[in-house]
Amino acid sequence: xxxxxxSQLSARERFSGNVRAVRQANxxxxxxxxAAAGLHRTYVGSVERGERNVSIDxxxxxxxxxxxxxxxxxxxxxxx
Amino acid sequence: xxxxxxSQLSARERFSGNVRAVRQANxxxxxxxxAAAGLHRTYVGSVERGERNVSIDxxxxxxxxxxxxxxxxxxxxxxx
Numbered sequence: 001x002x003x004x005x006x007s008q009l010s011a012r013e014r015f016s017g018n019v020r021a022v023r024q025a026n027x028x029x030x031x032x033x034x035a036a037a038g039l040h041r042t043y044v045g046s047v048e049r050g051e052r053n054v055s056i057d058x059x060x061x062x063x064x065x066x067x068x069x070x071x072x073x074x075x076x077x078x079x080x
Numbered sequence: 081x082x083x084x085x086x087s088q089l090s091a092r093e094r095f096s097g098n099v100r101a102v103r104q105a106n107x108x109x110x111x112x113x114x115a116a117a118g119l120h121r122t123y124v125g126s127v128e129r130g131e132r133n134v135s136i137d138x139x140x141x142x143x144x145x146x147x148x149x150x151x152x153x154x155x156x157x158x159x160x
Contacts, residue, residue, distance in 0.1 A: 063091075
């Protein structure tokens with residue numbers, strides 16, 4: 001999800017990459033995830049690009065809509 | 081840290097309780113933690129009371145200042 005070494009990834013980078021990976025693995029569009037989480041599609045897109053300093057409440061809404069825990073979305077690839 | 085069952089705690093509730101617990105375990109005042117994280121003391125206090133919808137960047141700053149990972153601060157008591 002980045003050419004940086006995993007240990008250098010910020011929490012924001014790990015979260016954004018994991019949201020996209022889990023969403024795609026679940027076969028969901030950004031629209032579907034956004035609708036399930038009560039968020040706007042463009043907001044989900046900007047979260048996945050790491051452009052948003054996303055809040056803990058929205059992190060949890062996204063995690064619940066993806067069927068994973070907020071902790072799962074903060075792990076490095078090699079921890080998931 | 082709450083009379084709710086652990087499984088019912090929101091991410092915000094788990095984070096706020098864990099920040100306070102780790103800060104106190106480290107013998108740090110709210111002032112010291114705030115200074116280390118580049119935040120205001122009253123902000124740290126409101127995070128610990130669960131009043132703030134804290135952002136992922138500030139969550140990471142707090143975790144780094146406490147010497148733990150953001151994931152540690154989101155765990156339930158029985159996972160830490």
